[in-house]
Amino acid sequence: MDSETIRTITTSAITAVSTLAGAAIVAYFGYRTQKHTGKTEDMERELERCKKELISGYHQVSAYYQLEEKYSEQVASVTGQAQKTVKSQFRDAVQQEGFDRPKWTTLECEKAIDDLTV
Secondary structure (H helix, E strand, O other): OOHHHHHHHHHHHHHHHHHHHHHHHHHHHHHHHHHHHHHHHHHHHHHHHHHHHHHHHHHHHHHHHHHHHHHHHHHHHHHOOOHHHHHHHHHHHHHHOOOOOOOOOHHHHHHHHHHHHO
């Protein structure tokens, strides 16, 4: 074989190997991208589910705050104490039982909901 034929065969072999290597690299990264895209979609669905659950929790806290307002107003009218005093006494009693002291208001819950939905 002459040198030109050897050079052509060598160049063709290098081109073929490079093409196969490039295809393998593209396939590998395509697979990884698809795998991570699936995980990302699953995580986004889970995040949305958690957001909905948290928003529901904020609505519940807001409802309990409104309930506390109504009950403390009624108790205050019967006992002659200020509504704030009644509320504070009940909150102290809840805290003494080992629970967190209630402090969120409806307005704070609405703001937190707005922050989640932006």
